[in-house]
Amino acid sequence: MMRDASSRRQSAHVLLWVVVVLGVLAIFTSLQRRMIYYPTVAQEGELLEAAAPLGMTAWRDGSGGLIGWRPAGQGEAFGGR
Numbered sequence: 001m002m003r004d005a006s007s008r009r010q011s012a013h014v015l016l017w018v019v020v021v022l023g024v025l026a027i028f029t030s031l032q033r034r035m036i037y038y039p040t041v042a043q044e045g046e047l048l049e050a051a052a053p054l055g056m057t058a059w060r061d062g063s064g065g066l067i068g069w070r071p072a073g074q075g076e077a078f079g080g081r
Contacts, residue, residue, distance in 0.1 A: 042050075044066055048058060051069055059068040 047066075051057065052072075055072050056069040057072040057074075058066050059070045061067045
């Protein structure tokens with residue numbers, strides 16, 4: 001009889017942890033999708049000023065357009081762009 005109660009309690013704990021982990025993953029997934037589809041929009045100058053204290057620099061394409069960010073000082077070794 002004690003084994004049944006202990007087994008049920010252990011099963012309940014496992015189920016609780018599974019529900020908690022799935023809940024946390026659902027929250028992260030919903031936040032990630034929002035960030036992907038609705039990025040922050042700002043002027044290039046504002047973005048450059050915000051990136052500098054974070055140690056980031058503009059990543060530009062062949063025509064000089066801003067395509068992303070990279071760590072400052074990575075230059076050509078980062079990807080040749």
